[in-house]
Amino acid sequence: MNQLGGLFVNGRPLPNAVRQRIVELAQLGIRPCNISRQLRVSHGCVSKILARFNETGSILPGAIGGSKPRVTTPKVVAYIRDLKLKDPGIFAWEIRDRLLSDGVCDKFNVPSVSSISRILRNKVNQAGQQPQPQAGPQHGAYHQLYPYGYAAAAAAAAAAATVVGADQDKWTPRGAHTVSDILAVPPPHHHQPNPHPPPLHDYGCCHVYQHWPAQ
DNA sequence: GTCGTAACGGTTGAC
DNA sequence: GGGTCAACCGTTACG
Numbered sequence: 013m014n015q016l017g018g019l020f021v022n023g024r025p026l027p028n029a030v031r032q033r034i035v036e037l038a039q040l041g042i043r044p045c046n047i048s049r050q051l052r053v054s055h056g057c058v059s060k061i062l063a064r065f066n067e068t069g070s071i072l073p074g075a076i077g078g079s080k081p082r083v084t085t086p087k088v089v090a091y092i093r094d095l096k097l098k099d100p101g102i103f104a105w106e107i108r109d110r111l112l113s114d115g116v117c118d119k120f121n122v123p124s125v126s127s128i129s130r131i132l133r134n135k136v137n138q139a140g141q142q143p144q145p146q147a148g149p150q151h152g153a154y155h156q157l158y159p160y161g162y163a164a165a166a167a168a169a170a171a172a173a174t175v176v177g178a179d180q181d182k183w184t185p186r187g188a189h190t191v192s193d194i195l196a197v198p199p200p201h202h203h204q205p206n207p208h209p210p211p212l213h214d215y216g217c218c219h220v221y222q223h224w225p226a227q
Numbered sequence: 228g229t230c231g232t233a234a235c236g237g238t239t240g241a242c
Numbered sequence: 243g244g245g246t247c248a249a250c251c252g253t254t255a256c257g
Contacts, residue, residue, distance in 0.1 A: 014253060023238035023251050045229055054253050059231060076250040077240030231257095238251075 018052025025073035026053065026061075034058055035065050088123060091116050092131050104128040 013019055020026065030051060037047045044062060048055040065071055088111065095107050104125045111117040123131070 020252060021238085022236070022253080025251055043229080055230070056232075056254075057252050060252080063231085074250055075240090076238065078242090078249065233254105233256085235254080236252100239249080241248095242246085 014054055016052040031061055031071040034061050035071050038062050089131055096132060
């Protein structure tokens with residue numbers, strides 16, 4: 013229980029109903045401090061949720077857990093090996109530039125210079141070893157979390173006038189859902205529904221998708 | 228009194 | 243299957 017007498021689960025997001033109520037009250041002109049008292053949610057939390065809503069249009073929490081996708085895919089490793097074989101004196105930073113200029117990677121998934129150095133050290137020097145066949149979908153983890161792909165999500169996040177918060181709240185690429193989404197309101201015509209909805213989750217949008225009556 | 232945010236302890240999920 | 247890591251969360255406290 014917090015100082016206002018509200019119940020919360022440490023580490024877990026507030027229920028969507030409460031998050032939505034916060035946004036609704038704010039839109040009615042209720043001041044954040046009053047929302048905080050009324051819903052017994054800390055003002056810091058109200059501030060965060062409203063700030064995120066203003067930024068992304070989403071009341072939903074971000075994706076908890078998971079890891080960033082690997083950037084050193086077999087394709088990239090093979091390309092680096094190729095460059096190194098053709099030019100043994102090439103520098104890691106030159107390889108990085110080539111990966112970008114040759115379109116093998118984009119700015120969101122290009123490996124760091126240190127990663128390239130590690131690849132050169134660990135993989136390229138292993139004579140005769142072929143890249144591992146791709147076991148699963150590329151960036152599968154984040155394709156589950158971010159149905160439009162990691163790079164697109166990162167681009168969206170970058171476009172969303174990133175705010176740097178205390179605990180790295182700057183990464184909110186899941187802000188693709190709106191209150192309308194939550195309410196299962198049919199999207200506008202230009203909005204293409206995701207043909208592959210994310211897997212059900214124990215909180216957040218997925219739960220809403222699961223339980224909200226279809227229209 | 229209000230608001231923004233840093234710091235904190237906690238949970239989660241991919242690797 | 244369990245540990246690690248890096249995301250996230252909401253609360254608290256401070257300016």
